[in-house]
Amino acid sequence: MTLHTEYYNELRLLKSTPAKVWFGLLLLVLLVIPTALEGYLLNLLTLAAIHVIIAIGLNLLTGYTGQISLGHAGFIGIGAYTSALLMLKLHLPFALALLAAGGVAGVFGFLVGLPALRLTGPYLAIATLGFGIAVGQILVKWESLSGGSLGIHPPKPSIGPLVFTSETHFYFLSISTMLLMTIGAANLIKSKIGRAFVAIRESEVAALAMGVNLTLYKTLAFAVSAFYAGIGGSLMGHLIGYISPDAFNLLVSIYFLSMIVIGGLASILGSILGSILLTALPYFLSGIKNLPMVIYGASLILIIIFEPYGLTGHWMKLRLYWRMWPF
Amino acid sequence: MNEDGWPLLQVEDLSLQFGGVVALKGVSFSIERGTITSIIGPNGAGKTTIFNCISRLYRPDRGRIVFKGQDLLTFRPHQVAAHGIARTFQNPELFSRMTTLENLLLGRHCHMKIGLLGAAASSPSAVREELRHREPVERIIAFLELQSARDQLVAALPYGTRKLVELGRALALEPELLLLDEPSAGMNAEEKQDLKLWIQNIRDELGITTCLVEHDMSVVMEISDTVLVLSNGETIAVGPPEEIQTNAEVLAAYLGKEDASTGPINVA
Numbered sequence: 001m002t003l004h005t006e007y008y009n010e011l012r013l014l015k016s017t018p019a020k021v022w023f024g025l026l027l028l029v030l031l032v033i034p035t036a037l038e039g040y041l042l043n044l045l046t047l048a049a050i051h052v053i054i055a056i057g058l059n060l061l062t063g064y065t066g067q068i069s070l071g072h073a074g075f076i077g078i079g080a081y082t083s084a085l086l087m088l089k090l091h092l093p094f095a096l097a098l099l100a101a102g103g104v105a106g107v108f109g110f111l112v113g114l115p116a117l118r119l120t121g122p123y124l125a126i127a128t129l130g131f132g133i134a135v136g137q138i139l140v141k142w143e144s145l146s147g148g149s150l151g152i153h154p155p156k157p158s159i160g161p162l163v164f165t166s167e168t169h170f171y172f173l174s175i176s177t178m179l180l181m182t183i184g185a186a187n188l189i190k191s192k193i194g195r196a197f198v199a200i201r202e203s204e205v206a207a208l209a210m211g212v213n214l215t216l217y218k219t220l221a222f223a224v225s226a227f228y229a230g231i232g233g234s235l236m237g238h239l240i241g242y243i244s245p246d247a248f249n250l251l252v253s254i255y256f257l258s259m260i261v262i263g264g265l266a267s268i269l270g271s272i273l274g275s276i277l278l279t280a281l282p283y284f285l286s287g288i289k290n291l292p293m294v295i296y297g298a299s300l301i302l303i304i305i306f307e308p309y310g311l312t313g314h315w316m317k318l319r320l321y322w323r324m325w326p327f
Numbered sequence: 328m329n330e331d332g333w334p335l336l337q338v339e340d341l342s343l344q345f346g347g348v349v350a351l352k353g354v355s356f357s358i359e360r361g362t363i364t365s366i367i368g369p370n371g372a373g374k375t376t377i378f379n380c381i382s383r384l385y386r387p388d389r390g391r392i393v394f395k396g397q398d399l400l401t402f403r404p405h406q407v408a409a410h411g412i413a414r415t416f417q418n419p420e421l422f423s424r425m426t427t428l429e430n431l432l433l434g435r436h437c438h439m440k441i442g443l444l445g446a447a448a449s450s451p452s453a454v455r456e457e458l459r460h461r462e463p464v465e466r467i468i469a470f471l472e473l474q475s476a477r478d479q480l481v482a483a484l485p486y487g488t489r490k491l492v493e494l495g496r497a498l499a500l501e502p503e504l505l506l507l508d509e510p511s512a513g514m515n516a517e518e519k520q521d522l523k524l525w526i527q528n529i530r531d532e533l534g535i536t537t538c539l540v541e542h543d544m545s546v547v548m549e550i551s552d553t554v555l556v557l558s559n560g561e562t563i564a565v566g567p568p569e570e571i572q573t574n575a576e577v578l579a580a581y582l583g584k585e586d587a588s589t590g591p592i593n594v595a
């Protein structure tokens with residue numbers, strides 16, 4: 001059955017031997033990085049890994065399913081607060097709190113997805129924007145639970161006897177979660193479910209005619225995307241050690257949208273590149289206040305106009321060029 | 328209701344009005360298993376509207392549609408496919424930024440059962456299911472000679488090929504009833520010739536019942552078992568193609584005044 005093995009190869013994530021070698025090298029580099037980097041730079045990398053998780057989730061919704069969300073900060077906030085409060089008030093173990101952060105955010109994603117069934121384009125943008133703002137307001141007002149605008153301090157996480165106290169611990173926690181969730185998303189995209197997501201983006205009426213339950217898959221896309229945001233929010237809260245409602249404002253939602261637009265919509269690699277770039281940018285531009293935000297805005301506009309495939313478009317061209325070389 | 332004694336599809340007294348425009352006025356017909364039925368009629372006659380009622384995109388004001396003895400108007404739109412009805416659209420509705428293969432795989436959507444976690448983990452059963460459903464899709468790609476388009480984005484394909492991809496996607500569903508809205512539109516003579524053969528093969532080899540809306544009379548007259556003529560939302564004639572070709576009322580509706588006296592519809 002040569003055909004059969006051929007299909008099987010198409011289904012695998014790492015198709016060629018060079019791809020496997022590169023992935024192995026990447027893992028090795030990720031493993032030794034903490035011996036070379038420390039302090040601020042290592043934390044920046046940890047943060048980038050967390051951003052990758054959130055960006056991939058947002059790309060599943062916006063890039064693949066074609067549903068815009070201007071309220072992702074709301075899901076991130078829900079994740080951060082759920083995880084912190086479950087540990088502080090109910091003394092739940094971190095692993096459970098982390099999963100619950102994703103789960104609770106996912107349920108909110110499902111609920112936000114319901115009106116999305118009737119809304120498209122700018123109307124959906126406004127509805128999700130409203131959700132994001134509402135989350136911030138509720139967190140400020142519901143002081144007895146959330147600590148109000150003063151914020152709360154998520155505790156240091158631990159799994160079993162392992163307590164994540166050092167920067168290196170956090171680095172490995174975030175990187176391994178990121179790898180796991182990246183692989184999950186890549187698998188999902190190649191499955192029946194990912195195809196249904198893209199089908200909805202391309203033609204709702206054709207998707208319907210093929211038997212795709214629009215209600216189910218649109219709300220599922222919102223729920224999965226919010227799950228990713230919730231996990232990212234939880235990790236972010238525990239990493240920084242302090243969360244407050246204004247850490248989850250509209251700018252945060254736009255920040256993540258810029259990542260996937262600059263990196264490349266409907267692309268896992270694009271989500272990764274965009275996250276790393278935008279996380280690193282403030283480090284190199286730390287001298288000038290507000291400059292990073294101006295740069296996100298400007299690059300967003302430029303990319304939408306000139307480079308609809310984002311950074312990954314360049315990567316593809318480069319790869320093609322490489323393969324064709326020296327012709 | 329029971330499937331026994333019913334034709335594959337029965338449409339009774341179907342009526343639908345858009346504001347002041349009467350799209351369908353008491354249309355009734357039935358489609359027997361294993362046949363090819365063509366719906367013809369001038370522009371705006373209501374042909375596409377019938378398909379849209381069967382797909383549950385439009386809700387008729389009056390009337391009944393019975394599919395395999397079941398009341399089709401109780402299905403939700405996404406359930407129509409799972410009950411065994413596939414369709415194409417007058418203006419191809421494809422997943423443009425997906426490859427031909429991926430478009431056809433969407434046809435397998437309602438046959439695949441994998442859940443969210445299995446899919447995210449790419450579990451052995453998920454992989455097995457995916458592999459199992461590739462086989463019918465590859466068969467259809469070979470059947471419609473789409474091998475060279477297999478891995479190309481549909482947006483990059485010529486119009487005639489895109490229409491075939493849409494046909495292939497509908498076939499991948501393995502439907503019992505296939506609805507084709509103007510399948511030959513925009514095709515050249517050679518492509519039309521292939522299309523006629525394929526539609527007949529779909530009936531004879533795959534055993535799929537087909538209903539097509541078609542403007543090209545050579546296609547209609549050569550392959551149809553039954554022809555339904557629609558004009559201004561009303562059925563004006565039903566019968567085998569030979570009969571329709573000489574029906575005076577059809578000639579009047581179809582050709583207008585000037586040509587009605589010159590004889591049978593031109594089957595050029």
Ligand SMILES: Nc1ncnc2c1ncn2[C@@H]1O[C@H](COP(=O)(O)OP(=O)(O)OP(=O)(O)O)[C@@H](O)[C@H]1O
Nearest residue numbers: 345348349350369370371372373374375376377417
């Ligand atoms: N969604 C709609 N809203 C308003 N009017 C509609 C709608 N769909 C169809 N109609 C009207 O119903 C009538 C029948 O349209 P339909 O598309 O069924 O015609 P058709 O027979 O398929 O014509 P053609 O050969 O041009 O495709 C037309 O007058 C059309 O304008």
Ligand SMILES: [Mg+2]
Nearest residue numbers: 374375376417
């Ligand atoms: Mg039509």
